[in-house]
Amino acid sequence: MSKKIKLLIVDDEIKFLDSIAKRLELRDFDVTKATNGQEAIEATHNDKFDLALLDLKMPGMNGKEVLEIIKKEHKYLEVIILTGHGSMDSAVECTKLGAFSYLPKPYELEKLIEILQQAYEARLKNKFSMDQARMEKLAKLATGSSALGILRAMREMDDDEK
Amino acid sequence: MLNISQDKSKTTFDYLPFNEKHYSEFKRNNIVRLLLTYLTPLIILAIYFFYQYDKMVSDSQHLHLKAIAENQSNTFDLFITERIVNLTNLINDPGFNFPPTTEDMQIYLERLRQNSQAFTDVGYLDSSGVQIAYTGPFPSLEKQNYSTEAWYIDLKNKDGNFIITDIYLGLRNKPHFTIAIKRIIGKQITILRTSLDPERMYEYITSLEGAQEVSTSIVNHTGHYQLVKSQVGKPLDASSFMPPKTPKLGIENIKIEKSSSTYAYSWLKTADWALIAQRTADENGNLLSGYRLKILSISLALMALISIMVYYRAGRLVEFQKETDRTRAQLEHASKLASVGELAAGIAHEINNPLAIINEEAGLMKDLLSANFGDPPETRELIQYLDSIHESVFRCRDVTRKLLGFVRKTDMDISPHSIHKIIDNVVDGILGKEMEVSNIEMVRQYDNNIPQMQTDANQLQQVLLNILNNAIDALEDNPGKISITTGLVKKKIQIIITDTGMGMTREQIEKIFLPFYSTKEVGKGTGLGLSVSYGIIKNMGGKIEAESTPGKGSSFILTIPLHSKG
Numbered sequence A: 001m002s003k004k005i006k007l008l009i010v011d012d013e014i015k016f017l018d019s020i021a022k023r024l025e026l027r028d029f030d031v032t033k034a035t036n037g038q039e040a041i042e043a044t045h046n047d048k049f050d051l052a053l054l055d056l057k058m059p060g061m062n063g064k065e066v067l068e069i070i071k072k073e074h075k076y077l078e079v080i081i082l083t084g085h086g087s088m089d090s091a092v093e094c095t096k097l098g099a100f101s102y103l104p105k106p107y108e109l110e111k112l113i114e115i116l117q118q119a120y121e122a123r124l125k126n127k128f129s130m131d132q133a134r135m136e137k138l139a140k141l142a143t144g145s146s147a148l149g150i151l152r153a154m155r156e157m158d159d160d161e162k
Numbered sequence B: 001m002l003n004i005s006q007d008k009s010k011t012t013f014d015y016l017p018f019n020e021k022h023y024s025e026f027k028r029n030n031i032v033r034l035l036l037t038y039l040t041p042l043i044i045l046a047i048y049f050f051y052q053y054d055k056m057v058s059d060s061q062h063l064h065l066k067a068i069a070e071n072q073s074n075t076f077d078l079f080i081t082e083r084i085v086n087l088t089n090l091i092n093d094p095g096f097n098f099p100p101t102t103e104d105m106q107i108y109l110e111r112l113r114q115n116s117q118a119f120t121d122v123g124y125l126d127s128s129g130v131q132i133a134y135t136g137p138f139p140s141l142e143k144q145n146y147s148t149e150a151w152y153i154d155l156k157n158k159d160g161n162f163i164i165t166d167i168y169l170g171l172r173n174k175p176h177f178t179i180a181i182k183r184i185i186g187k188q189i190t191i192l193r194t195s196l197d198p199e200r201m202y203e204y205i206t207s208l209e210g211a212q213e214v215s216t217s218i219v220n221h222t223g224h225y226q227l228v229k230s231q232v233g234k235p236l237d238a239s240s241f242m243p244p245k246t247p248k249l250g251i252e253n254i255k256i257e258k259s260s261s262t263y264a265y266s267w268l269k270t271a272d273w274a275l276i277a278q279r280t281a282d283e284n285g286n287l288l289s290g291y292r293l294k295i296l297s298i299s300l301a302l303m304a305l306i307s308i309m310v311y312y313r314a315g316r317l318v319e320f321q322k323e324t325d326r327t328r329a330q331l332e333h334a335s336k337l338a339s340v341g342e343l344a345a346g347i348a349h350e351i352n353n354p355l356a357i358i359n360e361e362a363g364l365m366k367d368l369l370s371a372n373f374g375d376p377p378e379t380r381e382l383i384q385y386l387d388s389i390h391e392s393v394f395r396c397r398d399v400t401r402k403l404l405g406f407v408r409k410t411d412m413d414i415s416p417h418s419i420h421k422i423i424d425n426v427v428d429g430i431l432g433k434e435m436e437v438s439n440i441e442m443v444r445q446y447d448n449n450i451p452q453m454q455t456d457a458n459q460l461q462q463v464l465l466n467i468l469n470n471a472i473d474a475l476e477d478n479p480g481k482i483s484i485t486t487g488l489v490k491k492k493i494q495i496i497i498t499d500t501g502m503g504m505t506r507e508q509i510e511k512i513f514l515p516f517y518s519t520k521e522v523g524k525g526t527g528l529g530l531s532v533s534y535g536i537i538k539n540m541g542g543k544i545e546a547e548s549t550p551g552k553g554s555s556f557i558l559t560i561p562l563h564s565k566g
Helices: A014-026 A037-046 A065-074 A088-096 A109-142 A147-160 B019-092 B102-115 B152-158 B198-206 B281-369 B379-409 B419-430 B433-436 B457-473 B508-513 B529-538
Strands: A005-010 A029-034 A050-054 A079-082 A102-103 B121-124 B131-135 B162-166 B175-185 B188-196 B215-220 B224-229 B251-255 B261-268 B273-280 B415-417 B440-445 B453-455 B480-489 B493-499 B543-549 B552-562
Touching: A005 A109, A014 A029, A014 A079, A014 B131, A029 A037, A037 A065, A050 A065, A050 A109, A050 B379, A065 A079, A065 A088, A065 B198, A079 A088, A079 A109, A088 A102, A088 B453, A102 A109, A102 B508, A147 B453, B019 B102, B019 B162, B019 B175, B019 B188, B019 B215, B019 B251, B019 B261, B019 B273, B019 B281, B102 B121, B102 B131, B131 B457, B152 B162, B152 B175, B152 B188, B162 B224, B175 B261, B198 B215, B198 B224, B224 B440, B261 B440, B273 B493, B281 B543, B415 B419, B415 B457, B419 B433, B419 B440, B419 B493, B457 B480, B457 B493, B529 B543
Parallel strands: A005 A029, A005 A050, A050 A079, A079 A102, B440 B480
Antiparallel strands: B121 B131, B121 B188, B162 B175, B175 B188, B215 B224, B215 B273, B251 B261, B261 B273, B415 B453, B480 B493, B493 B552, B543 B552
């Protein structure tokens, strides 16, 4: 893998945040840290992430609210929930809101990395099928159209993606 | 060897908190109590009516018996009077021959017998007391000299002109009695005498209405039978009952051996005799036992009915009680599970976060020490991670320690204290430094009339510290005021701690005393402070209440008895 996976980690426990970030960096992840929901959302606005690790219980905006906003704004950003307050109910709820996986604290790093890899593959697959659909659509629109028409169609599809 | 039930499908968990023995006892107690409640008044009532009936029946029996006696004695008086009138009419008849012949006497007897068959003979006595003319069944009585007979002497000397003798056997040796009338002609006393058949008279009076129910007899003034039923006695025998001379009419109960009899008596007006109407207990008893049987059977039927109903109701009551107990036990069990679950979840969650830190720090140290990841680390860096692990372990310990404090009812160390000293100790001693550097104005308003209290100062300090810490946190480093007011309300100490902080919403107030509930940032509070405080104050026999207006501040009101419970 030539390109580093870009990962956003959101947790209010700074010590936890620092060490997990360091460990994942050692394992070739490109990590950005956020200590609360607001910071996390701002980070997604400034940068493009492949994956996000999200804590649920945080002061201010809680994990679920953050999850909802992120998934609305970035359809292909896969979110993994990491929490010490795990329960079946909240796991189901988060999955419904679009979380890729749900991992209770404390966990084994190997397990987390496995999930991160799966999530990254899922993201690539989704993006690929999206790209393919886009190409097909473009091809359809392009037949018998002028160069200007093709350009307009491409712009329309860009808008759709957002 | 263990005894394990083979049939597992039969093993069902019943929430019933008591065994069957408890319920059968409960049922029995209920039956006894209900039976006592329902049957006692009924039994009292039955007994009352039983005796009331008895009295009523015997009263009416007495009245009836008395009426019979009176009626019979009146009739008897009338009979005697009629006989005297018959004789008087005869002797005063202008056609009466003086002295009469035996033939005359036969005619006269016929005339008398037309009036009454009781006349058996008639005789005429001259002034010397010799019966010079006679007719009747004893012809030998003719020429009989009566001058020495007691009744003759009596009649001769008395003012009245008739006499009735007691029954006597007399010259003819057969019980009879005599009515004699005297007529004075010139200086000569002549007497007409007649014998009356007692049998006839007895038939006459016993043929009266109601006489069949009783046994009637007539006794003379010495208590000897004159007229009597043959089954009861013979004439001239002494009567078992001697009627008193006064009152003239009366009733008495007499018990002879086992049988009791009721005697109604009435003294006659014409003779010195008394009529006695007697009813034996058997006759009374038959009548009474009829009533008694009726009352008894009605009462028994009612008691049986009530007993059946009580038994049925007691059964229903036990079923109802079982259902209630079962439901309550179920609820208790459920709520116990819920609170245990809540606690367990709270501990797990609180501990999970520090555990995750420990996990990561340890993992990171392992990463750094392993050959896979670059250069060996500096010792300083490793010590930093170890410190972090140490701190997280203490965080876990805090959670478990406070939890144990919440669960266990710790023994209180009670001694006399001044509440104001306890507060000052917390504010100046423990919180002192924190207060100095902050912008918080601490106002204390003490009621100096509060006496010394018996309490555990350490526990109370812990409570005050928890509340004051919350108040300081609520101010969020903004300038503000915390006031502590004490007072005495209904012999209990009231401490009101008010802050001008951010306040709480209704939902928050509802949860603040629950374990692990916290509005603070992670790591700042375990959410156990107020629930521990709540437990302590409750143990002391007091209470904590909270009031708040969001944005304006909160008040905690502590009410503690002057003497804490041990």
